[in-house]
Amino acid sequence: MIGVQLGELLDAPVPGVDEALDLVAGFDDALVHGFARLGEDRAMALSALAGALAATPLGVRAGEAAEKIIAGSATDEHLTTLAGGRTALFGAVHDALLTRLDTALGRTRAAWEESPSTTAPSADNLLSGCRSWLNELAITGWRGVGHDLVSAADQTIEALLAVPDLRRQAVLLDGLAAELRASSPVGTMDRLPARRWADLWTRALLLSRPGGGHSGSEPSGSVSGRLLILGVDVHEHGTAVQIQVHGILESAGTPPRLVRASVAAPKVDTIVGPALWRLLHRYPVLLGALAEQRSLDITDMPLLDSGDLVWHDDRAGAGEPADPFATARVLLAGALAPAVPPLDRHPVRISEPVLVEGYTTATEGGAVTLDLGGHILAVDVDRLPTCGPLTPELVAASTACLGLIRWDGGWTLQPLAVQATVKRKPVTAHNGDWALGPTDPKVVKAEAKAGDAVAVLRERAGRLLRR
Amino acid sequence: MNADRAAWEQRSALRVVSPVQPRKLAKVPFVELADGRLQGVVSSGSDIERVYVSSFTAGTHAYSCSTNNNRPCGALPSGSSPCKHLHLLAAEAVLQYGLDRVARYLRVDVGDGASSGADLVSRMDGQVERAPAAMVFSRFLRHLNYLEVPDTTVPIPEMHWFPALGAVR
Numbered sequence: 001m002i003g004v005q006l007g008e009l010l011d012a013p014v015p016g017v018d019e020a021l022d023l024v025a026g027f028d029d030a031l032v033h034g035f036a037r038l039g040e041d042r043a044m045a046l047s048a049l050a051g052a053l054a055a056t057p058l059g060v061r062a063g064e065a066a067e068k069i070i071a072g073s074a075t076d077e078h079l080t081t082l083a084g085g086r087t088a089l090f091g092a093v094h095d096a097l098l099t100r101l102d103t104a105l106g107r108t109r110a111a112w113e114e115s116p117s118t119t120a121p122s123a124d125n126l127l128s129g130c131r132s133w134l135n136e137l138a139i140t141g142w143r144g145v146g147h148d149l150v151s152a153a154d155q156t157i158e159a160l161l162a163v164p165d166l167r168r169q170a171v172l173l174d175g176l177a178a179e180l181r182a183s184s185p186v187g188t189m190d191r192l193p194a195r196r197w198a199d200l201w202t203r204a205l206l207l208s209r210p211g212g213g214h215s216g217s218e219p220s221g222s223v224s225g226r227l228l229i230l231g232v233d234v235h236e237h238g239t240a241v242q243i244q245v246h247g248i249l250e251s252a253g254t255p256p257r258l259v260r261a262s263v264a265a266p267k268v269d270t271i272v273g274p275a276l277w278r279l280l281h282r283y284p285v286l287l288g289a290l291a292e293q294r295s296l297d298i299t300d301m302p303l304l305d306s307g308d309l310v311w312h313d314d315r316a317g318a319g320e321p322a323d324p325f326a327t328a329r330v331l332l333a334g335a336l337a338p339a340v341p342p343l344d345r346h347p348v349r350i351s352e353p354v355l356v357e358g359y360t361t362a363t364e365g366g367a368v369t370l371d372l373g374g375h376i377l378a379v380d381v382d383r384l385p386t387c388g389p390l391t392p393e394l395v396a397a398s399t400a401c402l403g404l405i406r407w408d409g410g411w412t413l414q415p416l417a418v419q420a421t422v423k424r425k426p427v428t429a430h431n432g433d434w435a436l437g438p439t440d441p442k443v444v445k446a447e448a449k450a451g452d453a454v455a456v457l458r459e460r461a462g463r464l465l466r467r
Numbered sequence: 468m469n470a471d472r473a474a475w476e477q478r479s480a481l482r483v484v485s486p487v488q489p490r491k492l493a494k495v496p497f498v499e500l501a502d503g504r505l506q507g508v509v510s511s512g513s514d515i516e517r518v519y520v521s522s523f524t525a526g527t528h529a530y531s532c533s534t535n536n537n538r539p540c541g542a543l544p545s546g547s548s549p550c551k552h553l554h555l556l557a558a559e560a561v562l563q564y565g566l567d568r569v570a571r572y573l574r575v576d577v578g579d580g581a582s583s584g585a586d587l588v589s590r591m592d593g594q595v596e597r598a599p600a601a602m603v604f605s606r607f608l609r610h611l612n613y614l615e616v617p618d619t620t621v622p623i624p625e626m627h628w629f630p631a632l633g634a635v636r
């Protein structure tokens with residue numbers, strides 16, 4: 001990304017975004033207080049949200065749902081309809097933002113084509129269990145949530161975790177429940193993550209529709225070729241970790257395209273930092289490529305419509321060393337970006353790989369910004385995972401950064417790798433450097449001192465669980 | 468300040484649960500602040516098959532220690548002081564959550580100069596009071612069960628709401 005492109009990205013506010021988010025904020029406020037206690041203002045906010053959808057296919061049903069909810073007779077169907085309305089608004093916001101970003105970067109994006117989907121697994125009892133908990137939350141409102149209501153989801157979540165096809169629902173509900181538990185009684189909190197919890201609630205409700213959550217998870221085919229890694233993004237909550245590798249796939253007969261490969265593993269809150277990689281030990285080829293900066297030769301790897309490879313480590317082989325910065329310099333500008341599945345269209349998912357260089361950095365009160373040709377880009381230095389070597393100091397000392405452009409109320413750069421000068425020596429650091437174990441002697445020592453948390457817990461599980 | 472708060476409330480990707488600090492899990496594999504107690508599971512030093520369920524109650528500072536089969540801890544006759552399992556629990560809880568968070572949860576006034584689990588225990592003067600072990604033990608088993616759930620390579624887009632964040636600064 002060069003200065004002109006950043007200038008275009010930051011230029012004027014993206015039209016329509018503020019208006020859509022105002023409507024969403026009204027809905028989110030209703031969830032804070034509960035649909036059982038709407039009051040006049042929040043009732044008007046729901047009507048406004050439904051009104052904004054009037055010209056869409058959801059329009060009539062959204063209007064009816066808002067009316068019923070305001071009248072105090074909310075059903076699962078009404079709540080789901082309004083959740084769909086909120087999602088549609090965010091879908092529009094997502095599209096406007098991503099179009100702005102693609103235009104600024106000159107990035108070409110594939111059009112969405114959905115492969116015919118197979119029938120979704122029937123787990124209707126479980127999904128209806130999710131829905132009734134979510135309905136109860138909405139009627140009660142976040143402010144009324146306490147330990148009993150949170151614990152009511154425990155059994156459902158446990159059952160969801162046992163069904164591989166329902167992992168998305170399980171991980172999402174578990175993450176939300178943990179936050180509500182840690183915040184209970186929520187009524188005593190002085191500020192609430194209103195947008196965030198409404199996001200999670202909405203997504204969970206839509207994923208819990210019968211057959212929900214399968215859009216985009218059907219392989220459109222399989223691919224072979226050379227995968228050149230750009231970097232790895234790490235996602236984590238108390239009981240789950242996911243790595244998402246961004247790369248460029250070169251395969252015969254097609255232009256280079258951006259793809260991702262993910263591995264997610266359940267965990268517990270005491271497994272943190274570099275120990276996270278040990279949870280992913282079944283993927284040594286992928287981890288090795290991250291740690292050693294190698295390309296990967298893949299054969300018949302399933303590829304989803306969303307541009308996600310469904311990773312099979314045994315269909316990948318370690319290739320030649322490949323510097324991610326070199327990959328980005330040579331291939332990123334011309335790579336085709338994948339389409340976004342309809343249900344996933346939410347700004348939180350925007351994570352476009354970019355290479356930024358030729359900037360100067362500034363640090364103020366812990367915040368780091370890049371000045372690129374007179375345009376200022378904020379760096380999200382909170383988002384530097386403890387399982388890798390990147391620090392705010394390294395970013396501040398950097399001269400080149402491979403990262404993801406994100407949007408959460410404003411555009412930011414999430415670093416995945418930096419080239420920096422520390423004590424007059426060039427240093428390169430990537431999020432995935434420690435995928436096969438930490439390489440920094442200080443971190444190695446700390447790890448050795450703490451012992452192998454994963455091994456200890458597996459030993460305890462072996463002795464105590466199977467009795 | 469209000470603008471900051473409004474911006475925070477309108478963000479999608481936030482840290483809501485404070486992360487825990489890494490610690491050795493060998494002696495005390497499980498610690499939690501839940502159900503109005505600091506509670507956890509302490510591995511027996513002598514019998515590899517046995518674990519103790521130990522807890523301190525918030526407010527009253529009543530303490531309890533028994534085996535997972537609900538047999539009272541031999542080192543904790545009524546009227547005595549907390550056994551070594553309870554001391555270990557307090558020490559590891561302070562490592563995992565930090566002294567302030569544990570003291571706040573238990574409503575212990577630790578004052579200045581306190582830094583360890585031992586300081587925390589010395590500033591409580593509750594009595595022995597049997598708390599149910601089965602519930603805590605089953606929560607521990609549920610905790611362990613996460614490591615039995617298989618990994619997956621089908622992407623979970625919802626995890627974009629849960630970024631891995633750096634250490635709290």
Ligand SMILES: [Zn+2]
Nearest residue numbers: 532540550552
């Ligand atoms: Zn004891």
